[in-house]
Structure formats: C-alpha cells, structure tokens
Amino acid sequence: ISDILGTSSEDKYRNFRVEVGVAYDNLTATPPTGITNYKKVTITIFASNTQPLTLTAIRGNY
Numbered sequence: 001i002s003d004i005l006g007t008s009s010e011d012k013y014r015n016f017r018v019e020v021g022v023a024y025d026n027l028t029a030t031p032p033t034g035i036t037n038y039k040k041v042t043i044t045i046f047a048s049n050t051q052p053l054t055l056t057a058i059r060g061n062y
Contacts, residue, residue, distance in 0.1 A: 015048040025058060037061045 001009045001016065025040040026032040038060050045053045 017046040019044045019046070027058070 001013050001018065003009060021042040021044075023040050023042075024032045024034070024036045025038045026036045027038055038058055041057045041059055043055045045055075047053070
C-alpha cells in the first residue's frame with residue numbers, strides 16, 4: 001500500500017491486503033459474453049482478524 005506520492009505505508013498497515021477486480025458487466029443476471037458498456041469494479045479489503053470488506057461499483061462508458 002502506498003500514498004499518492006508513491007511512499008510506502010507498509011509499516012502503518014501491517015496484516016492488511018487489498019484485492020481489486022475489474023470485469024465487464026451487462027447489468028443483468030446473465031454473465032456477459034463479450035465487451036459491454038459497463039464494467040464492475042470490486043475492491044476487497046482484508047484486515048488482520050476481521051471479515052473482509054467488499055466494495056462494488058459499476059462504471060459506464062460515456
């Protein structure tokens with residue numbers, strides 16, 4: 001983990017892990033079969049002995 005200037009913050013956030021996923025989404029229950037106008041961004045934060053926190057957002061092309 002680093003700040004906007006690229007300085008490491010590892011000492012401040014020991015035992016933390018962040019995973020980022022980006023995938024195409026068509027805003028329906030069926031999975032997309034190709035490139036769509038929407039992307040689903042999922043961020044999962046793992047912190048020491050607590051449950052993971054998952055944040056999800058939809059990004060559209062405009």
